[in-house]
Amino acid sequence: MLGNFQRSELRIEVPATSSTIRDRLLSPLALKKWLFPQQVNFASEDLLTVGAKFDNSLGLLKVHSQVDRVDAQCLRLILSNGVDGYHEWHWGDGWVQSRLEGVSLLPLNLYQTATLLRLREALKTVVRQ
Secondary structure, X not given: OOXXXXXXXXXXXXXXXXXXXXXXXXXXXXXXXXXXXXEEEEOOOOOXXXXXXXXXXXXOEEEEEEEEEEEOOEEEEEEEEOXXXXXXXXXXXXXXXXEEEEEEOOOHHHHHHHXXXXXXXXXXXXXXX
């Protein structure tokens, strides 16, 4: 893969419980909503489990993801194609942490920041309902 090795860890406060955050990260329907305008294609609409695969794209960038780990407060995705590496999510009541590491031509920190901010906005909407 061509590109630069990049590593980034970000943690933000969010107005949600651990279970609400987990629902937004593991539900394909919820992911499609808050990741928009990214296009996300899942083989199944069931909650993500170890081994599940999906593709997402933003313009010409396409990334293949495979779920490597899922538990009560962690989701780890192995990434290939546009990014070769992994994306790991950890969460608890009122916070989400994202660790992204891989080789890519794109600025992964910018992508990661935008994704976390989009998730926080989606969680604010859930809390208001």
